[in-house]
Amino acid sequence: MIKSFKASLAVVFLLLMSVVFSGCSDTVKNNAEVPFVILNNDDGSFKADIYYWNLKTNKIKETNENLYKIPQNIITNKELYTIFPIAWDGQNHAVLPSYLEVSDKFKNFVKKADFYFQPKTIWGQDVKLVKSDEENKYKLTLIYDGKTDEKEITIPLHTFKGEDGKDYEATKCGTVTSVVKTRYGAAMLYPCFTLGGGKLFILKYDNTSENIKWQEVGPIKGNELSPSFPPLANHTATIGDNFIIRTQTNPIEVYTEKVGYKIINNISDLRKKYATETLNSEFPEYIDILGSYNDILLIGIPLHKNEGTELYIFAVKDDKLIGIMHRTINDIEMIDTAGNVVSKYNVPKAKALIGENDVYFPNVNGMD
Numbered sequence: 001m002i003k004s005f006k007a008s009l010a011v012v013f014l015l016l017m018s019v020v021f022s023g024c025s026d027t028v029k030n031n032a033e034v035p036f037v038i039l040n041n042d043d044g045s046f047k048a049d050i051y052y053w054n055l056k057t058n059k060i061k062e063t064n065e066n067l068y069k070i071p072q073n074i075i076t077n078k079e080l081y082t083i084f085p086i087a088w089d090g091q092n093h094a095v096l097p098s099y100l101e102v103s104d105k106f107k108n109f110v111k112k113a114d115f116y117f118q119p120k121t122i123w124g125q126d127v128k129l130v131k132s133d134e135e136n137k138y139k140l141t142l143i144y145d146g147k148t149d150e151k152e153i154t155i156p157l158h159t160f161k162g163e164d165g166k167d168y169e170a171t172k173c174g175t176v177t178s179v180v181k182t183r184y185g186a187a188m189l190y191p192c193f194t195l196g197g198g199k200l201f202i203l204k205y206d207n208t209s210e211n212i213k214w215q216e217v218g219p220i221k222g223n224e225l226s227p228s229f230p231p232l233a234n235h236t237a238t239i240g241d242n243f244i245i246r247t248q249t250n251p252i253e254v255y256t257e258k259v260g261y262k263i264i265n266n267i268s269d270l271r272k273k274y275a276t277e278t279l280n281s282e283f284p285e286y287i288d289i290l291g292s293y294n295d296i297l298l299i300g301i302p303l304h305k306n307e308g309t310e311l312y313i314f315a316v317k318d319d320k321l322i323g324i325m326h327r328t329i330n331d332i333e334m335i336d337t338a339g340n341v342v343s344k345y346n347v348p349k350a351k352a353l354i355g356e357n358d359v360y361f362p363n364v365n366g367m368d
Contacts, residue, residue, distance in 0.1 A: 032055050032293070032294065032296060033052040033053065033054050033061075034090070034293045034298070034315065034323075034361065034362070035051070035052055035090040035091075035293070035361075035362060036050075036051055036053060036359060037050055037051070037066075037085075037359070037360045038347060038358055039070070039083065039350060039353060039359075040347070040350060041350035041351070041352065044072060046069065046072070046075050046083075046350065046352075047068075047069050048066055048067045048068050048069070048084075048085075048360070049063075049065070049066045050063045050066065050067055051063065053315070053323065053325065055296075055315055055323045058323065058334045058343065059334065059343055065103070065105065066103050067085070067088075067094065067102070067103060067106055068085075068096055068100045068103060068106075068110075069103070070083050070100060071099065071101065074099060075352050078352075078356075081097065081099065081115065082097055082115055083100070085360060085366070086115070086123060086234075086366035086367070087124075087363060087364055087366035088360070088362050088363065088364075089125065089293075089362055089364050090362030092109045094106070094109060094110045094111070095110075095111045095113050095366060095368070096111070096112060096113070097112070097114075097368070098112040098114050099115075113368040115368050120368060121367065121368045122176060122177070122178060122179050122365075122366075122367050123233065123364070123365065123367070123368070124178065124179045124180050124181060124233075124238065124365055125181060125238065125364040126142065126181045127140070127141065127142050127143065127179050127180065127186055128140075128141045128179070129141075129176060129179045132152075136154055136155040136157075137152065137154050137155075138152075138153050138154075138155070138176070139151070139152055140152075140153050140179075140205065142181055142185065142207065143181075149207070151207075151210065153205060153210070155176070155203065155212065156214070157169060157170075157171060158170040158171070158201075160199060160216065162194045162195070162196035162197070163194075163196030163197040164194070164195060164196030165196075166194075168192065168194050170192050170199075170214070173192045173193060173194050174190055174192030174199075174201075175190070175191075176189065176190055176203070177189050177191060177230065177231055177232050177367075178231065178232075178233045178236045178238070178243055178365050179233075180238050180242075180256065182204075182256060182257075183241075184204070184205075184206050184207060184208070185204070185205045186204075186205045186207075187203065187204055187205070187256035188202070188203040188205070189201075189202065189236065189243050189245070189254065190202070190203050190214075191225055191231055193227045193230075197224060197225075198224060198225030198226070199216065199225075200217040200225060200231075200254065200261075201214055201215060201217060202214075202217060202254065202256050203215075204256070216259075217254055217260065217261050218260060218261065220247065220252065223247040223249050223250055223252055223263055225247055225248070226247065226248045229247075229248070229286060231243070231245035231246060233365040233366050233367045234363065234365065234366050234367055236289055236365050237291050237297055237298070237363060237365065238292065239253075239295050239297060240295075241255075241256045241257055242254060242255050242256060243256070244264070244289055244292070244297055245289065246287060246288055246289050248286075249268065249287070250263050250267050250268055250287065251263075251264045251267060251287060251289060251299065252264065264319065266316075266321070267287055267299055267314070267316075268287075270314055270321055271301055271312075274312065274314075274324055274335060274339055275301050275303070275312040277303060278301050278302075278303050278312065281303060281304060281305075283304040285302060285303060285304070286301070287299060287300075287301055288300040288301070290313065290361045290363065291360075291362050291363025291365075292362065292364075293361065293362045295317060295318070296316070296322070297315070297316045297317070298313060298314070298316075298361045298362075298363075299313070299314040300357075301314075302357070305329075307329060307354070308329045308349065309329075309354075309356060309357060310326065310327060310328050310329060311326070311359060312324070312325075312326055312327075313325040313326070313327065313359070313361075324336075327359050329348070329349050329354060330346075330348045330349070331345055331346055331347060331348065332344065332345040332347050
């Protein structure tokens with residue numbers, strides 16, 4: 001199934017012409033089907049069932065396959081565990097907590113990892129960073145054509161001036177939160193929080209010289225970073241070499257080659273047009289990064305209601321909206337550009353998950 005899916009995607013990429021469109025279109029550039037999982041309860045057995053979201057037809061399809069199962073005692077005590085993948089590319093690579101039960105069909109491409117309350121490993125696409133017991137030391141692993149290249153690295157000291165005019169040592173007020181493989185080695189996302197506000201840095205590791213260079217992303221005005229919603233790996237997407245992170249308002253895309261950033265302003269506009277009720281909720285709602293699939297960015301806006309949590313999901317490609325999904329407590333709604341529900345799927349939330357999210361999209365970034 002995975003191989004045929006990848007092959008069909010390749011054919012589609014060659015056949016479809018590039019289309020310029022505004023808003024959510026019936027025709028998308030690559031006719032992509034985005035995989036995702038829903039946690040379903042089948043006679044007391046929780047499973048991460050695999051679905052596909054067709055962005056051309058605005059429909060979803062069920063595969064009758066599950067990526068993994070969740071033991072009942074984990075669901076009962078889920079505040080102590082994560083019940084989602086640590087990382088998953090939607091195709092042939094996944095990292096799961098060791099206590100989840102991988103389905104036989106997918107065992108060959110799943111890695112198991114112990115899950116810690118204090119993150120130890122940061123995962124990315126063909127790269128991972130393992131924190132050492134020694135301060136500022138890590139083991140960096142880069143994968144090239146299935147072969148691993150491991151290096152012991154040390155984050156060098158770096159001093160910066162905060163918004164309050166005081167000098168701060170970066171390694172005392174921040175940490176690496178995400179990593180991406182680059183043409184020269186790796187780039188690491190490094191947020192710092194002080195009394196004067198948040199600062200964001202990119203650390204570039206050169207695989208040839210084995211040097212690490214600090215570069216400040218720049219003042220992020222109007223979209224300040226928040227220690228309440230830090231850009232951790234499981235809330236950060238990567239498209240190419242770039243990170244997409246959440247802030248207190250719109251997400252931003254952080255460039256790693258020529259270090260800088262771009263505000264993804266249209267998310268607020270999409271929210272006002274298609275998820276108006278999240279603006280009027282009695283609870284403070286936020287824009288979250290759910291992940292990415294190929295070059296499609298998945299953005300989420302939760303809606304907390306007295307009866308439980310719902311989720312609006314926007315699929316964005318090249319800054320254009322190409323799909324809207326609304327996960328309600330009782331079903332899944334597909335929404336068109338006019339804001340109309342064009343189809344519904346009877347997939348009610350499991351009672352044990354009413355107050356939480358039960359949908360997971362591909363995200364190659366994660367922390368354990």
